[in-house]
Amino acid sequence: MGKYYITYRYNANKSMDNCAFCNADGDFLIVPQQGRLLITTECGRLKVSPGEIAIIPHGFRFSVNLPDGPSRGYVAEIFGTHFQLPDLGPIGANGLASPRDFLVPTAWFEDKSYPGYTIVQKFGGELFDAVQDFSPFNVVAWHGNYYDLSKFCPYNTVLFDHSDPSINTVLTAPTDKPGVALLDFVIFPPRWLVAEHTFLPPYYHRNCMSEFMGLIHGGYEANADGFLPGGASLHNCMTPHGPDTKSYEVCFFLTIMQVLILVCASSS
Numbered sequence: 001m002g003k004y005y006i007t008y009r010y011n012a013n014k015s016m017d018n019c020a021f022c023n024a025d026g027d028f029l030i031v032p033q034q035g036r037l038l039i040t041t042e043c044g045r046l047k048v049s050p051g052e053i054a055i056i057p058h059g060f061r062f063s064v065n066l067p068d069g070p071s072r073g074y075v076a077e078i079f080g081t082h083f084q085l086p087d088l089g090p091i092g093a094n095g096l097a098s099p100r101d102f103l104v105p106t107a108w109f110e111d112k113s114y115p116g117y118t119i120v121q122k123f124g125g126e127l128f129d130a131v132q133d134f135s136p137f138n139v140v141a142w143h144g145n146y147y148d149l150s151k152f153c154p155y156n157t158v159l160f161d162h163s164d165p166s167i168n169t170v171l172t173a174p175t176d177k178p179g180v181a182l183l184d185f186v187i188f189p190p191r192w193l194v195a196e197h198t199f200l201p202p203y204y205h206r207n208c209m210s211e212f213m214g215l216i217h218g219g220y221e222a223n224a225d226g227f228l229p230g231g232a233s234l235h236n237c238m239t240p241h242g243p244d245t246k247s248y249e250v251c252f253f254l255t256i257m258q259v260l261i262l263v264c265a266s267s268s
């Protein structure tokens with residue numbers, strides 16, 4: 001199977017009742033934006049809140065309940081490879097997403113009959129279903145990963161220039177080509193942006209990778225008004241893009257104020 005990916009947005013208003021899903025094609029990276037997800041897997045249960053992420057490896061049967069009612073968020077599916085932590089390179093031994101912060105599901109199983117229990121399986125991009133009379137969550141196991149994004153330790157420039165978004169990679173699905181991943185999962189968490197001689201929002205640019213963005217909460221520094229939580233944007237590779245006019249003007253004003261303050265401080 002080749003290496004490729006698909007991104008989705010989900011809107012759910014009903015828990016999965018008496019059924020489970022299994023993806024035989026790829027791994028899911030699930031990013032809730034609104035409403036917690038209670039995900040029951042063959043390795044136990046995960047309660048995933050907005051601000052946390054979960055990975056469901058391919059081949060796992062899982063069922064999702066919505067303890068907060070209607071829910072929405074983002075999903076990435078990758079094929080032919082798996083997510084891993086990025087090499088830290090010159091950062092050293094510690095930084096970005098630390099392996100110790102990845103959590104495991106709470107072990108849980110049930111051994112009872114479920115007449116009419118349906119397994120929906122995705123294979124080759126098509127859906128198939130099978131009916132059985134018992135729960136698929138009858139396995140005693142505990143391995144798995146989910147991660148609280150607030151544990152992420154961001155890095156940034158300390159003197160000048162705007163860092164590439166890859167500096168904020170949480171997980172990467174690599175290819176054989178150094179520097180070009182199949183899919184990087186990158187976050188822009190709350191952080192200080194301090195630099196000299198640098199326009200702080202992302203400058204206008206083109207990427208060698210396509211850029212899909214979602215917003216869990218807060219605002220995005222390069223889009224002052226038009227990008228709300230739950231929204232999404234897509235800039236395909238080599239498509240020029242950058243901050244909107246209002247973000248540019250606000251940052252330009254702040255930069256001028258900084259220069260004036262420095263001039264006043266040096267002349268006093």
Ligand SMILES: [Fe+2]
Nearest residue numbers: 202211235241
């Ligand atoms: Fe970009």
